[in-house]
Amino acid sequence: MSERLERSIEELARQDRRYPPAAYMLVFEGLESALAKLPARRHVTPQELVEGVRDAAVTQWGLMARTVLESWNIRTTGEIGDLVFNLIERKLLVAGAEDSRTQFEDLFDFADGFDRAFAEELGRVPPSMGASKN
Helix, strand or coil, rough: HHHHHHHHHHHHHHHHCCCCCCHHHHHHHHHHHHCCCCCCCCCHHHHHHHHHHHHHHHHHHHHHHHHHHHHHHCCCCHHHHHHHHHHHCCCCCCCCEEEEEEEHHCCCCCCHHHHHHHHHHHHHHHCCCCCCCC
């Protein structure tokens, strides 16, 4: 992450105290996750971005993903939209001509969305039952 981006995010977090800098970084990680699923880079939809944020959070924190986000005051997909539009207003992200905050509302229920995403991840990569060998 560039020093300029880091400073901009810290300043943004001071202005809108609802969300810590790490929450904004998660949006960028979610964007990268969403872009990685596409055959070619393009503007992502709000749905794709929110799913990317969910995937990035589940990858990092597993079953605790929802708890981490809730500790950052992120309890709905609409609040992910708030983060995104804060970044857009600071010119750290670019919105498409049709993008709006309302498109982020009610894309999935956090309890179901994170618990289901974690269960799906466990289905793909089951936990190891053996003791680690040191």
